[in-house]
Amino acid sequence: MIVEKIWEIKPEVSSEFRNQFPEINPVILQLLYNRGLTDQKLIDEFLNPDYGQGLHDPSLLKDMASTVGRVVRAADKKEKIAIFGDYDVDGITASVILAETFKKLGISGLVYIPDRKKEGYGLNKKAIKWLQAKHINLIITVDCGISNIDEVNYAKELGMEVIITDHHHCPDVLPQAFSIINPRQKDDEYPFKELTAAGIVFKLVQALEISSDTELEPTFEKKFLDLVAFGTIADVAKILGENRTLVRYGLEILGKSDRLGIQKLVQVSRINPENLTTYSIGYQLGPRLNAAGRMDHANQAYYLLTTKLESEAESLAKKLDAMNRQRQVQVEKIIKQAKERIGEIDENEKIIIEKDKFWSIGICGLLAGKLKDEFARPVIVSEEGEKEIRGSARSTPLFNIIEAIEKCQDILVDCGGHSQAAGFVVKKENYEEFKERLEKIADEKLKPENLKDILEIDMEISPENVGWDLFSELEKFKPFGESNPHSRFLLKNLEIIETRPVGNNNKHLKMRLKSQEKHWSAIGFDLGELSQTLRIGDRIDVVCTIDVDEWNGARELQLNLLDVKKIANC
Numbered sequence: 001m002i003v004e005k006i007w008e009i010k011p012e013v014s015s016e017f018r019n020q021f022p023e024i025n026p027v028i029l030q031l032l033y034n035r036g037l038t039d040q041k042l043i044d045e046f047l048n049p050d051y052g053q054g055l056h057d058p059s060l061l062k063d064m065a066s067t068v069g070r071v072v073r074a075a076d077k078k079e080k081i082a083i084f085g086d087y088d089v090d091g092i093t094a095s096v097i098l099a100e101t102f103k104k105l106g107i108s109g110l111v112y113i114p115d116r117k118k119e120g121y122g123l124n125k126k127a128i129k130w131l132q133a134k135h136i137n138l139i140i141t142v143d144c145g146i147s148n149i150d151e152v153n154y155a156k157e158l159g160m161e162v163i164i165t166d167h168h169h170c171p172d173v174l175p176q177a178f179s180i181i182n183p184r185q186k187d188d189e190y191p192f193k194e195l196t197a198a199g200i201v202f203k204l205v206q207a208l209e210i211s212s213d214t215e216l217e218p219t220f221e222k223k224f225l226d227l228v229a230f231g232t233i234a235d236v237a238k239i240l241g242e243n244r245t246l247v248r249y250g251l252e253i254l255g256k257s258d259r260l261g262i263q264k265l266v267q268v269s270r271i272n273p274e275n276l277t278t279y280s281i282g283y284q285l286g287p288r289l290n291a292a293g294r295m296d297h298a299n300q301a302y303y304l305l306t307t308k309l310e311s312e313a314e315s316l317a318k319k320l321d322a323m324n325r326q327r328q329v330q331v332e333k334i335i336k337q338a339k340e341r342i343g344e345i346d347e348n349e350k351i352i353i354e355k356d357k358f359w360s361i362g363i364c365g366l367l368a369g370k371l372k373d374e375f376a377r378p379v380i381v382s383e384e385g386e387k388e389i390r391g392s393a394r395s396t397p398l399f400n401i402i403e404a405i406e407k408c409q410d411i412l413v414d415c416g417g418h419s420q421a422a423g424f425v426v427k428k429e430n431y432e433e434f435k436e437r438l439e440k441i442a443d444e445k446l447k448p449e450n451l452k453d454i455l456e457i458d459m460e461i462s463p464e465n466v467g468w469d470l471f472s473e474l475e476k477f478k479p480f481g482e483s484n485p486h487s488r489f490l491l492k493n494l495e496i497i498e499t500r501p502v503g504n505n506n507k508h509l510k511m512r513l514k515s516q517e518k519h520w521s522a523i524g525f526d527l528g529e530l531s532q533t534l535r536i537g538d539r540i541d542v543v544c545t546i547d548v549d550e551w552n553g554a555r556e557l558q559l560n561l562l563d564v565k566k567i568a569n570c
Contacts, residue, residue, distance in 0.1 A: 062180070068204075070163060071204075071208065088298075091113070093227040116361060146171070162177045199246060225249050227250075232246060238483040304316040327366075334359055350377060368380060378446075463515035494514065495513065496535065
């Protein structure tokens with residue numbers, strides 16, 4: 001069922017702002033303003049990302065100097081370092097970057113990525129004890145650790161030091177680690193706060209490269225830009241500021257990457273390596289890498305990115321592709337079960353909280369995200385174990401889910417995450433109290449008007465302005481992603497001259513639309529149901545992005561429909 005969306009057009013720029021930039025196309029100026037780019041410096045950085053100028057000094061990160069010094073000391077003393085990563089794409093790519101850098105520095109050690117199902121997120125004492133038995137002197141966390149107070153203390157009791165590199169929300173009390181690199185720390189003066197784990201590790205590599213105590217060549221870090229782009233996009237980070245520069249340059253080399261695993265993953269995904277985009281990573285390659293941690297063990301994704309054997313790369317890529325298909329089937333089945341259980345939602349239900357012993361924690365996050373999109377409110381989905389309940393939460397922009405969860409920290413085993421995505425572990429005997437507290441917090445924070453399915457629109461434009469000149473201007477906004485999506489336009493009073501459902505089970509809607517003398521092809525993904533009510537000759541208003549349809553060498557503009565409303569009395 002297609003849920004009716006509320007269309008919300010962003011505020012129009014003021015005449016004063018327009019007068020500051022008379023040379024910029026008014027449509028483009030509005031789009032820049034919508035992204036918070038309101039001065040010449042920010043606009044120039046956005047439209048012309050420059051590798052030399054767009055990256056900040058890594059030494060500005062708090063504890064970077066002491067971290068570099070500790071790594072150099074480990075190299076000099078032949079200490080063994082364990083890289084303790086995370087099982088998602090960001091954690092895996094960051095682990096690869098750090099491991100290959102340490103290998104270049106002659107540092108021995110190992111990479112430890114926990115089992116999502118058996119160990120859960122972040123450091124755990126059993127793994128730390130195992131690392132001690134492997135004679136590890138120093139643990140460096142990647143994409144985790146910022147909430148692991150007890151575990152860091154335990155490692156210290158066993159004679160190991162811990163360095164934390166993380167980008168998640170910082171709790172009020174931080175672990176007593178040797179050093180912490182996380183730009184979200186309250187007293188961290190690093191100017192860009194949105195780096196992912198891959199981005200933070202990249203900054204550590206830059207700092208090691210700059211240090212006079214290492215012999216890394218000046219451009220060593222550039223070999224990892226493909227992995228930084230991969231991790232940044234897959235983690236749904238903001239593609240603005242420094243991230244935009246990293247992703248822009250990373251995408252340029254990703255299609256030419258000499259990593260056999262990436263080459264084979266691109267092949268099984270049936271993607272043209274010369275046309276890799278943020279969509280390719282976010283919706284095609286990333287889910288396949290993530291499938292390893294969700295369905296089996298993330299080590300297989302790590303091996304894929306590091307193998308030097310073509311046969312192994314091909315085998316692993318095919319295995320991850322099969323896992324991803326299996327994951328898709330499972331998610332669709334469980335979504336159906338969950339929606340039947342949830343039933344009709346009224347405005348008094350501010351948050352959805354569900355659990356089941358048959359819902360694997362590996363797919364709870366995906367399930368929560370899809371239900372959040374469907375019901376336009378925060379969702380928490382958990383796997384019920386014998387003694388503990390492990391859950392994933394996804395939230396809307398108006399409700400900070402990690403802050404809400406942290407208010408229940410006294411009854412939780414563990415938690416961590418971001419404002420709109422988080423995870424937790426709670427003992428079964430505390431689950432109902434945890435649920436009641438979250439429901440109360442959501443009830444206090446959210447109003448009925450916050451629970452509408454809002455479709456944000458950049459601006460309304462005249463259909464006559466849709467052409468190749470505008471498309472060329474919009475191309476300057478690439479790479480698209482979080483906080484810089486494809487621009488959404490409202491076009492009014494278009495006439496339908498062709499319409500039909502297409503795709504498996506008639507899931508999508510294909511149309512040709514007309515305004516005066518202009519015609520466009522249009523596609524509405526997941527809008528196939530509308531074919532039952534729309535007819536040739538009807539007039540409609542649409543919210544769309546402007547794309548290109550290429551087929552058999554032909555190239556034409558295409559409207560990618562996000563929503564359609566039939567004009568009354570038509």
